[in-house]
Amino acid sequence: MIMARIDGTVTATVKHPSLHGFTMLIGMQVNADGGECGKEPWIILDRLGAGRGDIVVVSSEGDAARQLSGDTRIPARMVVMGIVDPAGMKQ
């Protein structure tokens, strides 16, 4: 799993049918100190209601997407598993 900062959203009508019912967020991967790592943003599926500015924990392995969607054919890997409590980060 990785951490990402949510910086936006993306919409699409032409998409693989398994993606219906998910919000698609745009996130930049971050370190525990909040610093960005990686040049390319991730598109992350969400059903928890994460929003812009939130730090989220993202499963980067496809089985989470398959479980949440109930669709073994889903062509996606990144799924929000939790929203980080701003007061709850320990290092």
Added chain:
Amino acid sequence: MKFGIVTGRVTLSQVDPSIADTRFLIVEPVTADNLAAGNGKGGGRELIAADQLGPRMGQMVGFVEGREGASPWHPRRVPVDAYISFIVEGVEFHPPARKGRKDGQRV
């Protein structure tokens, strides 16, 4: 998934029979700076992705890399590791300001 710009199409004269009816597009991943600038440019290292949606040249798509690229064929096993999952309609992307980003980029 990541963002990509469709920059071309690959036609194959010989192909594995399991994916003979699949279209293969050239996709250039979009960097955060280009996405924030909304300039239609990619900037990443291009790759080949299987496609069943039919985006036009220059259009932005979302693609997945890795084993999940073959998921749409499940339970068939196909030699595909990148797949176009959707065609982008609208993007709202406003990362916080960072040193080194150019003016005019709402970043």
